[in-house]
Structure formats: C-alpha cells, structure tokens
Amino acid sequence: MNTKIILASTSIYRKALLEKLQLPFKCISPKTNETPLKDESAQQLVLRLAQLKAQAGVELFNQTSCQQALIPAVVIGSDQVAVINGQIIGKPLSKTNAVKQLQQASGQSITFYTGLSVIHNVTQQAYSIVEPFTVHFKELTTAEIERYVDLEQPLYCAGSFKSEGLGIALFERLEGDDPNTLIGLPLIRLIELLKRHDIKVL
Template identity: 75%
Template structure:
C-alpha cells in the first residue's frame, strides 16, 4: 500500500517549501477555527492548531479518498510574539506600518507548530519550532516604502523574509530558515521518519 503526503494548507509559501523535498503531495484546506483560547500562550496555540489542522485534513482525506492508501497529513500554524504579545496578520497597510514600527530595533520570535498524523491510525507526532528575527532600527520612510513595495498584509509580523523583508533585519536566529516562512523542513523530515517515511530513500 502506498503512503501519500497531504499538506493541510492552501498557503503558497508552505507549498513552495514542501516542494523542496521533491516528493509528490496533495493539498487539502482544513476548516479550523484559529482563535486563541483564554490564557493560551503562543506555543500552546500553534501546537493545538497544527494538530487540529492535521486531524481535520486526515478526516477530510478519509472522506474523499478514492483509494485505500494511507496518508501522512501535515498541519502547521505560526504566530509572532513581540514583547510578550502575540501579533497576527496586519490586513491593512496602516496596521503593517504600525507593526513594523513596533518591531523596529526589537526581536520578534516566531513560533511554528508542526504536526504529522497518519490518516489510518490517527497517530500524530508534533513539535513547536521557534525562530527569532532581530530588526534593525527602521525609519518611518523605510517602513512605509517597504510596505508599499511588498504589501505584506497577510503575513504575521508584516514582512516576507523570502523577499525584500530581509532588508529589515540585523540578524536571524534559528535552526532552519524555512521555519520563518512557515514550514520547518528539518523537523518535518524527522517527523516523517517517525512515521516510517525516509525522505531520501522514498524518492
């Protein structure tokens, strides 16, 4: 029986990252309420949501699959934290400018929850991976111009590190630069191996 890989996300950035592994995969859009629970911290939030997305994706795969093939379903969620506060997607240019003004000269830690679940057994392996971005001191002119050029309105923290956002930083601190874009590949490879799938020998 074949093992399929399913990404429980419609994020183009996560698709691009997962494509680096050169394994075929399909995408499923999980219907998941992403609101934080009362007194839930950033790490608890992303871990819970990553598990929820993976489980929702596994159940959707069970309902829609035309074969008996098992699948390894990947769920991921990310939030940014500055000065102890969770910051989300800005959605507007004004909010993006405010977020970057707040980040100027500061360190923002991104927490990415990652979960891989077997669609047959519903056994899951999950982790939280941190990554810290140190911003340089930014002028309002620099911030405004950056937001105009890259329109990072749907990115937590109001930047795209894979693009011009790199010009905002002093340094990056973390084990895997893919984490910052939303899918920590090094940890994902390890989680897939926990489920018996070796990325290199499965090619």
C-alpha cells in the same frame, strides 16, 4: 502500497516549501476554528492548531470515498504566530497597521512559533512539535518602513514582512535552526517526523 503525503493547507508558501523535498503530495483545505483559547500561550496555540488542522485533514481525506480511507497517508498540519514583547501579533491587513507593526518591531526582536503535526490516517499515530525562530530588527526610520511596505505590500503576513523577499533588508540578524520555519514550515523537523512514519526524503 505507498503512503501518500497530504498537506492540510492551501498556503502557497507552505506548498512551495514542501516542494523542496521533491516528494509527491497533495493539498487539501480543512476548516478549523483558529480562535485562541483563554490564557493560551503562543506555543500552546500553534501546537493545538497544527494538531487540529492535521486531524481535520485526516478526516477530510478519509471521507473522500469509502475506498480512500483504506489508502495509507500522512497528513501535515502547521500553524504559526508571531510574538513581540509577549504579545501575539497578527496579519496587518492594511498599510497603516503594517507600518505600525514595523515601527513596533524597529530595534526589537520578534519570535515566530510554528506548530507542526504529522498524523497517519490509518494508525492515528501523531508526532507534533513547536519550532521557534527569532528575527532581530534593525533600527528603522519611518521613511524606510513606509518604502518597504509600499514596495512589498506585506499586508497578509504576520509581522508585516516577507523574509523570502525584500523583508531581509529589515533585519540585523536571524536566530533559529531552520530559515524555512520563518516562512511557515520547518523542513528539518518535518523530515524527522516523516521518517518516524517511515517516509524518507533521501
């Protein structure tokens, strides 16, 4: 019986990234508490949340029916945070906050940490990693920042930009192993973890 692939996320960006691998998969939406723990680092946070999402996805998949629990599947969980000057920054949710975030980032570097966890629903074998990716920003004027925010409306993106879109105009350079990490799913590492579960892309 073929092992199914389940993405424990409703993110349209992660879904689009996973589609690049041309493997059949389904999305499910497990509910997890994403509140950081006291004194938890960014790396610890994303690793824990990725594991929680994957495990919650396993439980949700297994509960869909009695027979369903017998169907082998690997569940992918992922989470991401952005860090600037040692501080975790979230989604701006408003134009004012987006402008402030980009003003703070101007001439600076933002590191994104993406947690990735892949769990087998039957064996409970789990593999997890944290993948960093750093964005180095140009020196930006307030006019440039406001024009960018008006054009792309990155209000629900941590760091207030969309690297897959016009956000590329904000950067001096990118530093990391896999540009997909910046969007939310490190495909190179994911391919490695899927292979450990005997799922090959090629």
